[in-house]
Amino acid sequence: MSDIVIIGGGIAGLSAGARLAPHASVTLLEAEAALGYHASGRSAAMFEAQYGLPTTIQLNLASAAFHHGENGGYTSPRGILFAARVHERATFEAENAAMKMAEISPAEAIALVPILNPDTVAFAAYHQAAYDLDTDRMLQDFARTIRGHGGTIHLNAPVTAIEKPGRWQITAGNAVHQADVVVDAAGAWADQVARMAGIAPLSLVPCRRSMARIPAPGGHDVARWPMFFGTGERWYAKPDAGQLLVSPAEEDPVEPTDAWADDMVLAEGLARYEEMVTAPVTRITANWAGLRTFSPDRALVLGAAPQDPSFFWSAGQGGYGFQTAPAASQLVADLILGRPPALDPQLAAALSPARFA
Structure with missing residues (x-):
């Protein structure tokens, strides 16, 4: 041995x-x-x-049976939704094709995430087969x-x-x-x-990614909302323990360290998120950052x-x-x-x- x-x-x-x-x-x-x-x-x-x-997708697919079945399974339903602005059609279509998303109407997207802004969400796509781990x-x-x-x-x-x-x-x-x-x-x-x-x-190359936790927008019950993204992964939001996680989805190279959120980067990301929703961010209950490390x-x-x-x-x-x-x-x-x-x-x-x- x-x-x-x-x-x-x-x-x-x-x-x-x-x-x-x-x-x-x-x-x-x-x-x-x-x-x-x-x-x-x-x-x-x-x-x-x-x-x-x-x-990575090949590794994901080979991991699916483990995630869904081992030790009773580690997954629970979540779903993901993309929301795009009117001038982002080309990027939106490319991302949908890559991730095999199904395009839905803005009205259908708002039914899934009621705070999405009908004035800025011009296109949307949804995929049910995405899971919390x-x-x-x-x-x-x-x-x-x-x-x-x-x-x-x-x-x-x-x-x-x-x-x-x-x-x-x-x-x-x-x-x-x-x-x-x-x-x-x-x-x-x-x-x-x-x-x-x-x-x-x-x-x-370690890259910092920041995260903020905010109260449930507008007092909504967010438990069944999908994770939702801006096109080009300019931001994303995900329900978490009755609140909402919002990330600017940055990839800023840093030295290996116990990472902390950058206040300016976080503020810019929250502003991009706010552009696509009707509920402004009035309070952050917590923030942090992690490192995503990439090979060349x-x-x-x-x-x-x-x-x-x-x-x-x-x-x-x-x-x-x-x-x-x-x-x-x-x-x-x-x-x-x-x-x-x-x-x-x-x-x-x-x-x-x-x-x-």
């Missing part, structure tokens, strides 16, 4: 650990005091199979699987050194962990982990480093970490365990870090 150390306690690391734990001795190291603290804990928590690059339960279930197979999870364990005198030696806190395989699932910090290990970084071609990076086949990447999720986790983690586990991948070999090759070599 191999010893595997996974660096990162977000959805990428936990899902990979859960796949590997029945077959190997797994140790997961998380720098923070809680699992899923950074990007995973600040996710929009949606599953829309047609959202993302073609490779119970991301917290998914994280906890993956962690439970790791522990249930004898794996260990260490919190408050930032990695400070990685060496390979023979086997990997990973220093985290006051402990040194030995491993045959290292899995780099460190999110925005994945390049930093690679450098410590003497592995060429991928030029990953914006596709996930899953597989062994060309420089060392015992160093595995699970990085570049770019905001699609939960959607893709079941299939992405299965691919990582298959490759580490030397099994034929369950996914199409062409997809596995397209996601391999070898493409950047």
Whole structure:
């Protein structure tokens, strides 16, 4: 049985650990005091199979059965709606085609989201097959699987050194962990982990995305509203615990950090949202930001480093970490365990870090 150390306690690391734990001795190291603290804990928590690059969509589709059925299922109905202004017809049509949305009338859109502004919403589209994801339960279930197979999870364990005198030696806190395989699932910090290990970084780019929570607009019951977007993803809004989350949907490159919302960016995004609705934003009950980390071609990076086949990447999720986790983690586990991948070999090759070599 191999010893595997996974660096990162977000959805990428936990899902990979859960796949590997029945077959190997797994140790997961998380720098923070809680699992899923950074990007995973600040996710929009949606599953829309047609959202993302073609490779991401293939991972989404391969993950659907898990999301809907594993452990009783992690999904609940939500739906998504696009709202476009009169001069945005071309972009609106392109996005509808890419995501297989069905165009509906502005009146039908307003029936779904009563605060949409009939003076600014010229076109709309809707897709019912989009779902809320119970991301917290998914994280906890993956962690439970790791522990249930004898794996260990260490919190408050930032990695400070990685060496390979023979086997990997990973220093985290006051402990040194030995491993045959290292899995780099460190999110925005994945390049930093690679450098410590003497592995060429991928030029990953963490991008901030801000979020505001506002009271239910106009006193409406928002529970059954779909998630709704401006064309070009200039903003989006999503019901959440009786209130509404509104994001400017920005992707501003930043250094790896505990991200905070930028007040000006948030204000500009809320203004774009307000242009499309009849209920102004009068109060924000909370705000935060998370990091979406992208590879140079914006596709996930899953597989062994060309420089060392015992160093595995699970990085570049770019905001699609939960959607893709079941299939992405299965691919990582298959490759580490030397099994034929369950996914199409062409997809596995397209996601391999070898493409950047």
